[in-house]
Amino acid sequence: MYFESIAAAMDMNGHGVYVWLAYAITVSLLVWLFWAPARQLRVRRLWLIAEEQRRLASEALRSGATPPHDHAADGRSSSMESSG
């Protein structure tokens, strides 16, 4: 360890503001870089599931039966279409 105390590591002889700001900005950008595709994969999987449910429902409708209406799936799929 180069610094003798936490306060010294924070201050870095007056350069602490610059160093810690640079690291904070980098960390937040990198977190976004990892998080965004992980989230997209989840969102698209949900979209596919909702789409499949819609397809099954319309097929059931065509064959004459009344499908159970899934409001949650409807809301999810329409909001995801715009983001996809």
Place this chain on the structure above:
Amino acid sequence: MWSFIHKLGSPPWFFRFGGNLVRWLLPVTLILLLVGAFWGLLVAPPDFRQGNSYRIIYIHVPAAVVALAGYYVMALAGAISLIWRIKMADIAMKAAAPVGAVLTGIALVTGAIWGKPTWGTWWVWDARITSMLILFFLYLGVVALFEAYENKAAAAKACAVLSLVGTVNIPIIYKSVDWWYSLHQPASIKFTGESAIDASMMYPLLLMIVAFYGLFAVTVVMNMRVELIWHHRQSSWVRQWAGFE
């Protein structure tokens, strides 16, 4: 070897391979980043001239190095896409562009923050910095161009041409500190000859460069997997992955 290259072009194979790759490379990369940042911020000695502000080097240089290398990866994918019309190359190109843009952005922002205590200014229109700004716009241009086209093949073609034309900028960035009298310091680490940096400062820097390469690979593969799912949403392997069939 050839069978491996052939497999790379297969969407379901690559999706699975990419998932496995991310599963072990992601934690390794995060550990390297943490160790490198800790070492550079708190363990390495201060620079005898710049004091502690030089510690920004441990993110600034790796981000810049990988931003440049990443551009070659994107342009190479563009060339493969133009010559052989391989869809996977389009996907790789589209996946690399936002990662490159973020890395270039990090290099520019941390450079500006480093410039303030060292040069007394946030920004100068210096050859190295200006050419890095052009690199940033090239990456953003590819990202925007992919979104601008309705037709995917046309978008990939336009992006491939843009990224190939943009490669002219890369040697200019590398050589800018030698060609022009610049405020920006020349490279500290050299492959040939003695490096202008002490080992106590160089090891954490090398570690961070490796970590940023890992970060690039992981995030590009993650982006590619998202794209693959979307391109092949009608295919049975995607439907299997989503949990039906």
